[in-house]
Amino acid sequence: FDYSHAIVRSPAASVVAGLRAGDGPDPDFEALCAEHDAYVRTLESLGLHVTQLPASEAFPDSIFVEDPALVFGEGAIVLNLAAPSRAGESALLAPVLEERFETVLRMQGPGHADGGDILVLRDRVLIGLSNRTDRAGAEELISLLARLGKKGEIAETPPGILHFKTGCSLIDEETVFALAPMANSTAFAGMRVVEVPEGEEKAANKLRIRDSILMGAGFHKSRAIVESFGIPTIGLSVEHIGRIDAGLSCMSLRW
Numbered sequence: 001f002d003y004s005h006a007i008v009r010s011p012a013a014s015v016v017a018g019l020r021a022g023d024g025p026d027p028d029f030e031a032l033c034a035e036h037d038a039y040v041r042t043l044e045s046l047g048l049h050v051t052q053l054p055a056s057e058a059f060p061d062s063i064f065v066e067d068p069a070l071v072f073g074e075g076a077i078v079l080n081l082a083a084p085s086r087a088g089e090s091a092l093l094a095p096v097l098e099e100r101f102e103t104v105l106r107m108q109g110p111g112h113a114d115g116g117d118i119l120v121l122r123d124r125v126l127i128g129l130s131n132r133t134d135r136a137g138a139e140e141l142i143s144l145l146a147r148l149g150k151k152g153e154i155a156e157t158p159p160g161i162l163h164f165k166t167g168c169s170l171i172d173e174e175t176v177f178a179l180a181p182m183a184n185s186t187a188f189a190g191m192r193v194v195e196v197p198e199g200e201e202k203a204a205n206k207l208r209i210r211d212s213i214l215m216g217a218g219f220h221k222s223r224a225i226v227e228s229f230g231i232p233t234i235g236l237s238v239e240h241i242g243r244i245d246a247g248l249s250c251m252s253l254r255w
């Protein structure tokens with residue numbers, strides 16, 4: 001969690017047409033920008049050096065920089081995104097990573113993987129299969145992770161959940177906060193699993209940065225659970241970001 005750097009991308013006006021599974025309302029552009037701004041300021045206030053990339057109108061979902069790449073101190077991996085409207089985001093981000101990392105590996109396909117499906121644990125990297133991450137992609141990713149000295153492991157994302165991390169996040173290195181359908185996953189073997197309270201499903205995607213946890217504002221039960229671990233929380237509005245199926249982890253790459 002001891003990150004020193006983050007990359008984010010400013011929202012483009014096209015973000016209001018971002019992908020979503022349901023047919024809910026569009027986000028409001030100004031309100032979404034305010035949510036994004038507050039997020040960036042929070043990362044900075046926690047001591048991260050944040051690079052803010054320019055908005056890209058051609059890619060409505062490109063503010064979700066977590067999905068086209070995986071980054072570690074040891075190097076970066078450019079991923080193959082499954083959603084056709086997002087596929088070009090990898091090429092958009094790759095040069096930015098080339099400038100910052102000595103080692104940049106690339107998925108070649110034919111498989112796909114989204115960063116939102118990847119949960120980095122202390123001793124292994126979980127890759128959740130989902131509508132965006134297929135087995136071929138996960139297997140290719142395991143071999144790329146091995147080149148960075150990391151062990152990848154395949155996990156399942158329950159149906160109806162966009163990304164693996166839509167349904168879970170870490171409280172600390174031993175503790176995962178997970179939606180009920182994921183709580184018994186064998187992927188979390190050896191860890192403590194705390195269930196997300198009913199009615200607060202959108203609180204599952206939190207973000208631990210150093211000694212704090214960023215979480216959606218208003219999820220009082222979840223906040224009390226997290227704080228019972230002695231970790232201060234920072235509540236951020238995710239109402240408009242949430243309208244396009246996103247949460248807090250999606251908006252940055254951290255290392």
Ligand code: CIR
Pocket residue numbers: 018019020061064066067083086115116117163165166244245246247249250
């Ligand atoms: C999408 O469907 O791809 C975007 N509207 C939301 C992506 C959220 N990303 C993430 O959870 N890592």
